[in-house]
Amino acid sequence: MFIVTECAEESILTIGKARQADWQQTTDGRGSLSCAYVRGLAEYLEQSGIDVADFWQHFGFDPASMDDQTQRLPIAQYDAMLSEAGKRAKDAAVGLHVGEHIKPGQYGVLGYVVMSCKTGREVFERHMRYENLVSDRAVSTYHIEDDRVRLTWSMNGVKPSRAMAEENVASWITYARWIGAKQLSPIQVRFCHSEPPYVEEYQRLFDCSLAFDCECTEVIFPLDYLDMPVVQHDPVMLDMMDAYAERLLSEFGQREGVLGDVRRHLTELLPKGEATLEAVASEMACSPRTLQRRLSEADSNFQSVLDDTRKDLAQHYIGQPFIDPIEIAFLLGFADQSTFYRAFKRWMGMTPGQYRERN
Incomplete structure (x- = not known):
């Protein structure tokens, strides 16, 4: 979905070690995100006129880690970042607004894999295979029911905040429009949280039926989206990125x-x-x-x-x-x-x- 001065670097990293330990306790040591995922938030901070260096220092986050595919940060830390960004920008819909500015790099290698796929079906399959490279708590599944596809998302034991759920779904739909169907509109988007006061932002972004207080977070698409061609399809690039993703998945497993x-x-x-x-x-x-x-x-x-x-x-x-x-x-x-x-x-x-x- 994605400056510090030299003299500030040491203090930021020192703060970071202490804060990282706190975040790690919060997530039971198991929930982490790729640091590349923070790029969308970084772009949002800049566009909102927020002091980016001060923001990173507040969280002890090294922005250089966003360029390293192997670096991770606790989910709880990123969730707190979203919340703080919303407060500083006075934006209750921060999750939606971060998610709608997704770029391929925010998903790291996964973003480039799905961009090289041939059809929507391949995108779904690759997303589920490699999504742990982005978040090791993410669990996405898709089920075909009659003339529609239900894409369901959870964080496997970690209850996502409203902002994180909003960002995740907004990024899915924005990215799908970017790689293949610019006019893509789901049949329905469903959320576990209650309807927020800014529901018109949901309608603007998703352009479909909405449901809140649901049992799961999911997006329902027409079945023919599985055959949707990906405009950037590149079979040679797909083979290369698949191999790279498999290697990263193996290395990630070794670190676990x-x-x-x-x-x-x-x-x-x-x-x-x-x-x-x-x-x-x-x-x-x-x-x-x-x-x-x-x-x-x-x-x-x-x-x-x-x-x-x-x-x-x-x-x-x-x-x-x-x-x-x-x-x-x-x-x-x-x-x-x-x-x-x-x-x-x-x-x-x-x-x-x-x-x-x-x-």
């Missing part, structure tokens, strides 16, 4: 460590009913004993990671009202629905139905 590796393999193996220590060890090209040792060194064990992965995925799936609990039980690798219900009640203190109703 063994816990991240195990979670990713479990996510793939659970629907197959193969989420065992032996199966995961095989995927990671090591013995079960070696995997157990590595997990122990990370102060964890296989059963704990399995439970945490199932719990996170369960919360995400329950948040999608069109996914039946029986299907969720299957996706999580449970033998039957009753076993899933017992596990969910143990995790959340309530049944899946009660959780879905409350959230």
